[in-house]
Amino acid sequence: MGPIVSGVREDASQSERDGRSGGDVGVEAVGMGEVRRYIGVAERRARLALRQRLAGDARAAGPEEVAESMVALHGSDPATVFLAVGARLADPGRTVAETERALYEDRTLVRMHGMRHTVFVFPTELTPVVHSSTSLAVAAKERASLLKHMEVGGAPDAAWLKEVEESTLAALARRGQATAVELAEDEPRLRRRFLYGAGKSYEGLHTVSTRLLKVLGAEGKVVRARPLGSWTSSQYRWAVAPPHPEWDVAEAQAALLGRWLAVCGPATEADLKWWTGWRVSDVRRALAAIGARAVGLDEGTGYVVAGDEEPVVGPGESWAALLPGLDPTAMGWQQRDWYLPAELRPSLFDYSGNIGPTVWWNGRVVGGWAQRADGEVVWRLLDAKGVGREGEVAIASEVERLRGWLGGARVTPRFRSPLERELAGS
Template identity: 80%
Template sequence: MGARRYIGAAERRARLALRHRLAGPARAATPEEVAASLVALHGTDPATVYLAVGARLADPAKTVDDTGRALYEDRSLVRMHGMRHTVFVFPTALTAVVHASTGLAVAAAERASLLKHMAAAGAPDVAWLKEVEESTLAALARRGQATAAELAQDEPRLREQFVYAPGKSYEGVHTVSTRLLRVLGVEGKVVRGRPLGSWTSGRFRWALAPEHPELDGAGAQAELLGRWLAACGPATEADLKWWTGWRVTDVRRALAAIGAEAVELDGGTGFVAAGDSDPVPGPDEPWAALLPALDPTAMGWRQRDWYVAPELRPRLFDRSGNVGPTVWWNGRVIGGWAQRSDGEITWRILDEEGVGREARAAIRAEAERLGGWLGTTRVTPRFRTPLERELAAG
């Protein structure tokens, strides 16, 4: 067996530029192309989906219209729970894979938790919850899309409340609708529908999930891991375990199933998809990007030193590890950006290494490009970071 091929930071950045549609010539024509290239778009903050798509479109002018069409009319993209109990936007064709590889285990834990908390509160039993569930799904089928309040008009038991963790310092009151719809979401029975208000709103309607086949769990894990490595490889075992939320035994089994190739990275071993270890040339031209908070590229790996310097993180991440808006130059995070109350896109460079007039001009152009399609819309990240707060305040 020959020595493992070494893939350094420069080549990893080249792969990122092309495969994540960030370098100019690699930009996509549609939101569907963006989602397919990235595998999943973070959906915890509704605005992130649109901002991540807009940053990667060759023509971002129709970002809002085309992304809304894909999500709520064509249903070629679906917002649903996925890895790490997190809401993502996936290509519809991938929903069965996500459900079988990740959703089922999460769903079992979520349902067990709900039943445990209801029992502790003296709430009705499993049979009662099953009746409410079936009635809710039937109401949703009739309505097409509906809010929890609208569904409660058809199924009043959704309004019932129970006390969570009675006697504890974190005691709270939960409504059946809130907990049950979350369970149905991770079980792949319902998905988020069109929001109330604009595309930045987090108040969603619910809709029945698109039908999909039930897949073998191990096979689905191999499929998902293979797609992710094709988009994000090389990655370490720690990266893969973190991104998927799986046990390390599941990660290793999936790596073996797809015949992943081991490569040498700075400080350890990484993996690429089978046949993907050949050198990858970088883009012909330097590139800049303004990526939003929770962007899937900035959040793609657990081990991030190859694209963001450790000393920058306290200002660019919150205390829970959520990344804020970032400024990129040739595959490195060099600073952050924010939108002020008057709509201006403002940015600051934190890492000056290799950043000259060309870089500043390119960043300025990206800021103008972003401001152009945002228009009068104002966007504030759900998870705010120190630099974003500072820049937004002016």
């Protein structure tokens, strides 16, 4: 694997230029007389560099611009949101202050459940689309699951839960913002516990408050507000969600898929099904609704939005980036060979498939990074091919950039990869 790197070392490898041009443009024959354009790895990396706000000239001015470009920022780990924004800002010095402003003061960004039962941060104007296209289906499953587990675990029935829910929402409206503990002072039934997974290795006691607030969040009735601690804290207050219009499900799915494909296209049907968490029939219906165009990829057929078939020329300069665990770029596609070599995955993913912090060079993952207990940011190349001295200098510059805006903050990923644990020394 090579040594931990805090600075740079000499490397005689030739610098890789993939991702700096659209140099692999071509066409692919499909059936009788039909021709579709082939988009190769170099152009896919070029699109990633520009549209994911990672190349130097493509970086954004503020967190709203980042979220708008990315469609969704992973929010399961609170720190990921801030680290993902900071990696994409032209001036990251006010990353924390500006992201907190957007989330908790101006409410231009909203943290909510979305695709694959996962918490994301979305631009506020997109929340009705996500709610109708995805969250409602998630919410129905969550509520059914809660009622089933309550019944098996010896808790009261659905009518009882409905009373608790209405009382909780009324208490939250009176308080404005509150933690689950504070809400339980007003509605003591939230403290009710029930046995989950009796006889299983994961047997334990669940509290009504934890499960019910999750359901209400997925249903769009409550939202996460400012945390109790710093920006790395996962102990959130809750607030009543503002009203928003309801969309037709099919129209909302078409709108969401079109937004994502404009940023992340080309993508395969498998990529789209994985990212959305929808049925394949929903994906195909949405592709047809937006008039998506088929293109050729190394993996087979991919899709772009109409008008996006033309070649994309990449950034004029090489670029490096340090992305956090669960970053939306690293987790953006199910089929990742074009930017993440398979041999690197055991070091960079945890046992559940969550990616840890990654080091990027010209559109591909080349290593990982971590922060030690003393605050030092360290990194290691796992694939030095084509990086050379230019790449290592650029990566070291990104390390200093990250260290600068973190200040005294200490960040430990919620989902830890083997490499991150090793580099962090824990």
